[in-house]
Amino acid sequence: MYVAVKGGERAIENAHAWLAEERRGDRAVPELSLAQIREQMTLAVNRVMAEGSLYDPDLAALAIKQARGDLIEAIFLIRAYRTTLPRFGATAPVDTGGMACDRRISATFKDLPGGQVLGPTFDYTHRLLDFALAAEGEPPLAPAGGDGDMAPKPHVMGFLDREGLIEDAPHDDSPPPDLTREPLELPAARALRLQALTRADEGFTLGMAYSTQRGYGRNHAFVAELRIGTVPVEVEIPELGFAVEIGEVVLTECETVNQFTGSKTEPPQFTRGYGLVFGQTERKAISMALVDRALRWEELGEDDSGAPAQDAEFVLPHGDNVQATGFLEHIKLPHYVDFQAELELVRRLRAEASAAQSDTRQEAAE
Template structure:
């Protein structure tokens, strides 16, 4: 028998109470607080900030604690809070050219101006579970991490081996649209695409970026440069008349160098893929730069042969808040919709049985004792 869930508001209140109890865990174990999450789970906090589109490590840590570690739920909480904040204006574009890097590596040249800075990375760890965590002493770096380091792509640009980062000397970067305030319209500008990608789900972009390297996107990448460091943010205050610094934020920037064999009107050269993400998020920035280059197929006359090259497919499905909401809403009551489809299927089955009486006579009889009857 089908029994409808009853209780209404009381059942929902009890579900909330049970959720809070599960979140507390064992009463014998010490409670963790959001400062511990912020300080010891920086990579996770960075992901929530990037996909939540709000740079605030403290709020991201609080969201993770409230969401019991559910990243998508934490991202949803952060985005919901973001919509309540007043908007005072737009900051000046951050200068990542001189980004003082805690970590800066390149897979294209061994010896680069300023040197390779390994920084904090899992790249060279053994990936073995440790019995207990310990913090070894860190040696003083040979090169000060605050020393500006020129971009690796500038080395290729000096010999015209890579596309320019801007079309010509007189070109100015137009103000991009704001995807959080304006509806998405396809086709998008590259700046709008990058906005969507930096807010996109890391796992989704990682899978798409991986697909482009396996032949589904014609992508032959080299990690030109990956940087992690803090950059100063400035805001132009009209009442003051000049820009004032309002703080520093940690960013991860990636420039991919991609092979391009040329076309009828373009010489063979390397092309660029770009990624910029809040916090320490190298995998996300690299995946973003791979997908960014793949979505630039029209600029280079490349055919669309894979999902990663389809702008609407990528952008429309990269937002994990929208995706999670649409998938998880399937858990909520759809009684009326199902009644309609149930009636339709029964009607179609009767028509089929009338057209094929022999097959209908061979079909097993329904077990009325276990048949689920839905109440209107």
């Protein structure tokens, strides 16, 4: 038994060494630095921070490098590291209305105070391979004034709100549970659902949102506003009696408007969907807003269409890619005892079936 344990340890050590060698790749090629990952693979870094629930571009870059570009593995590393960090307190709610916007668009109003800010996006590119990038030259600098617009920009939802055309924003003063410290419990209030959707796998959330657009949930949405930019983070200091800014984070916020025919107590009006994610993560934020609205069918008095995106017990537990990965990949670990038990069962059943067939043939012959 001791020999088997030692042999297993040695094999695992060798596997780690081989993994490190594969991670490094061809040693004739310069090693990828964390600064390069952080500055040039920002969308991957943003996804790892968002789904890992930890805003730290340097640590996210390290996790991506360690995981050889496997973003789900990197998210797993970040979540595991996050559990080791001390917690000093809670920050005040961020004011996205005061965001310094790098990008701010509306698909519902062409002309709005503050204007449309197209910002850095793939939306207007031709989706053709740019072979100039292979030459590793420096791209031209963007025109001056491309930094975040510091002027306050009112939320587009305010235009509809002033006319009474959209529902009041759902509000709950009770402290929401912290999904990073407590397991998910169902049924989940909207605050907890939004936390789960923020941490959910981008591909899964996108699939759920796409299903609502294709009719599985009757969720025809318009993007009222999508904004990406920097907001200050503040902490209330009891001894001082006021909040102190401790840093800044980049956020993507999406608000959608959806048709609503009204109910016995509410007139026809628009309803809301909401998404808020770390970094420039607009596909995830839009998907999150669509799924958020789909999950609100019951509180809005709508009928249950049976669509997957309307089922919180389906969406919320299955969207967590770390849990999904752990449960999926555990089946490649040794299951010798379980399989041997099933193997013996199948052998016995086959033997019994074969014996019964022999008896049947013998009776038929007689």
